[in-house]
Amino acid sequence: MIKKTSIYSHPLVHHLMDPEAQKGIPGVLYLENRENDDDKKVVAEITARCFAPTLITTTSWEGFHFVGHEIRITEAVDCYGAVVWPSALVLCYFLETNVKQYNMVDKNVIEIGAGTGLVSIVASLLGAHVTATDLPELLGNLQYNISRNTKMKCKHLPQVKELSWGVALDKNFPRSSNNFDYILAADVVYAHPFLEELLITFDHLCKETTIIFWVMKFRLEKENKFVDRFKELFDLEEISSFPSLNIKLYKAMKKNPRSAGYPQSRAWKAKAISSRLLL
Ligand SMILES: C[S@@+](CC[C@H](N)C(=O)[O-])C[C@H]1O[C@@H](n2cnc3c(N)ncnc32)[C@H](O)[C@@H]1O
Numbered sequence: 001m002i003k004k005t006s007i008y009s010h011p012l013v014h015h016l017m018d019p020e021a022q023k024g025i026p027g028v029l030y031l032e033n034r035e036n037d038d039d040k041k042v043v044a045e046i047t048a049r050c051f052a053p054t055l056i057t058t059t060s061w062e063g064f065h066f067v068g069h070e071i072r073i074t075e076a077v078d079c080y081g082a083v084v085w086p087s088a089l090v091l092c093y094f095l096e097t098n099v100k101q102y103n104m105v106d107k108n109v110i111e112i113g114a115g116t117g118l119v120s121i122v123a124s125l126l127g128a129h130v131t132a133t134d135l136p137e138l139l140g141n142l143q144y145n146i147s148r149n150t151k152m153k154c155k156h157l158p159q160v161k162e163l164s165w166g167v168a169l170d171k172n173f174p175r176s177s178n179n180f181d182y183i184l185a186a187d188v189v190y191a192h193p194f195l196e197e198l199l200i201t202f203d204h205l206c207k208e209t210t211i212i213f214w215v216m217k218f219r220l221e222k223e224n225k226f227v228d229r230f231k232e233l234f235d236l237e238e239i240s241s242f243p244s245l246n247i248k249l250y251k252a253m254k255k256n257p258r259s260a261g262y263p264q265s266r267a268w269k270a271k272a273i274s275s276r277l278l279l
Helices: 011-017 019-023 037-047 086-095 116-124 136-150 194-207 219-232 265-275
Strands: 003-004 050-055 059-066 068-073 106-111 129-134 159-162 184-185 209-217 232-240 248-254
Touching: 019 086, 019 209, 037 086, 037 232, 059 086, 059 116, 068 116, 068 136, 086 116, 086 184, 086 209, 086 232, 086 248, 106 116, 106 194, 116 129, 116 136, 129 136, 136 159, 184 194, 194 219, 219 232
Parallel strands: 106 129, 106 184, 129 159, 184 209
Antiparallel strands: 003 050, 050 059, 059 068, 209 248, 232 248
């Protein structure tokens, strides 16, 4: 038996919106901007898509309603990629509610840092050809969630593939065969040491016509610096902002190579990687 969670009761969202909980996290910015009605209304709509099992089961899972489907996601507590983060909910909601403008049917989509796979599942249910990627240790759970929630429900069966940012990109995702209409990324920027590799990965996967939808949770100053760095290579447009969650949704496209200090050479990549601590 399942029950729908009430507004704000998704455990992560609840935690992120609770000022007391925020105070306990070093470096987390809590914005005193919770009076923003639009923000609250949309966040309420987003979190209302979550439900939890009422019975305790041997595996822990959470439920979500998107694209007219009940999606069950198996989670674990031992790593970042094994729970659904609020940014993923924001991106799923955006994709579902903006199909007229950004139609996913038959589009080539790649998700980086897919974690539990919720965003990839929603993009697949919306009709896209999806490749969900993450670190090797995440792929078992990712594949399980994706198979369970897309089999016999999607026009195109999604693929799961390893993609460690900046690693063997030319071999595993040759530029000549990359043809992605959309790159999706939810909560991939936080205190990890691979920010420059992440930037290289965005650049590698992106063609001139590719649209990136990137949802970013702001926690530390380092993340602001990443946005500045990102803007050197991509035209970035803020599509929506959720101050109560410290989350922003961006749309980005590659800058015209002539208007940017564009990173095509191996020398640039080497320099970028060695300067990653500057971010
Ligand atoms: C905070 S989680 C977000 C997961 C999912 N997108 C969501 O919003 O629920 C960050 C994700 O990035 C992945 N990740 C972290 N470092 C990575 C790297 N170097 N290469 C590829 N993926 C990485 C993690 O495994 C994890 O799935």
